[in-house]
Amino acid sequence: MWLIQNAPECDILATPFGLLYAKVNADAYTAGKEVWIDQLENNPENLSVLENAAKYFMLSDPDLANEALIKAQSLDQENPKWSAALGELYSLNTNTKTVKDKHSEAIKALEELENAYNHSTGLDQAALLEQLAKAALIAENTEKAKTYAELMLSQSDSEWNCENHIHHGNITLGKLALATGDVETAKQRLLKAAESSGSPNLNSFGPDMNLAKELLQKGEKDAVLKYLALCSQFWGSGKDRLDQWTKSIDREEMPSDWG
Incomplete structure (x- = not known):
C-alpha cells in the first residue's frame, strides 16, 4: 500500500x-x-x-x-506492449463471459495481439504465439489458429519458449482436428503435446487438459490415459492430481475438476 x-x-x-x-x-x-x-x-x-x-x-x-x-x-501509440496487454485482458475476459460475449472478447483479443505481434520482433513475437492461437480458437478463426499453432511448432529448439510451444501448438492442432471430426489426428496431437520435456510454466501449472477432456467424452480412454502417463514425466508437482485423474478414468468417470 x-x-x-x-x-x-x-x-x-x-x-x-x-x-x-x-x-x-x-x-x-x-x-x-x-x-x-x-x-x-x-x-x-x-x-x-x-x-x-x-x-x-x-x-x-x-x-x-x-x-x-x-x-x-x-x-504511446507506437509501443506494442499496450496492445499485448489489452490482448491479455480480453483473453482473460473470455474465462468469465457468456458464450456470445466470449466470442466477441476473443475477436478483440486477437486484433490487439496481432497488432502487438506485427509491431514486435524476435522473442517478443514468439512470446505472443500461444495467446494468439488460443484467441483465434475461441474467435472461431480456424485458419489463424492453425497458422499460429504451426508457427509455434516451427520455432527453433533453442528458442526459450520451445517446450511450451511444442505442447500448446499440438494441443491447438488437435482441437482443430477434433472440430472437423478427425479423432485419430486429434489423438496423435494430444500425445505429441506430451512429448514436451517441460518448462517452468508447464512444470508449475501443468499441461492443458481441454483436448484430453474432449477426447474422453468421445470414449478415447486409452489415449487420454497414455497422455496422463506421459505428462507425469515433466509434471512432477502434479503427480497426485495425475494419479487421481487416472483412477477416475479407470472407473469410467470424468475427473471432477475437469469441468
Whole structure:
C-alpha cells in the first residue's frame, strides 16, 4: 500500500509482488483500488502509473484496467506492449463471459495481439504465439489458429519458449482436428503435446487438459490415459492430481475438476 501511495511508478508494482487480489483479501484489494484511482486522477498521463494500475485491476476490475490501457495506448501509440496487454485482458475476459460475449472478447483479443505481434520482433513475437492461437480458437478463426499453432511448432529448439510451444501448438492442432471430426489426428496431437520435456510454466501449472477432456467424452480412454502417463514425466508437482485423474478414468468417470 505504501508503494502505491508514495511510489506509484515503481517497477515492482507491475509484478505479482506488487499486487493485491480481491479473492484473497477483498478489503485490502479495495483499499489499494481506491489509492490507485486517486493516483490515476493525479497522474492521468503518466505511462508507468497507467501500466501499474492496469496490472492491479486486471483480474478483479477489467473495465478499469481497460480504461487505463486504452489511455496509455493513446499516449504511446507506437509501443506494442499496450496492445499485448489489452490482448491479455480480453483473453482473460473470455474465462468469465457468456458464450456470445466470449466470442466477441476473443475477436478483440486477437486484433490487439496481432497488432502487438506485427509491431514486435524476435522473442517478443514468439512470446505472443500461444495467446494468439488460443484467441483465434475461441474467435472461431480456424485458419489463424492453425497458422499460429504451426508457427509455434516451427520455432527453433533453442528458442526459450520451445517446450511450451511444442505442447500448446499440438494441443491447438488437435482441437482443430477434433472440430472437423478427425479423432485419430486429434489423438496423435494430444500425445505429441506430451512429448514436451517441460518448462517452468508447464512444470508449475501443468499441461492443458481441454483436448484430453474432449477426447474422453468421445470414449478415447486409452489415449487420454497414455497422455496422463506421459505428462507425469515433466509434471512432477502434479503427480497426485495425475494419479487421481487416472483412477477416475479407470472407473469410467470424468475427473471432477475437469469441468
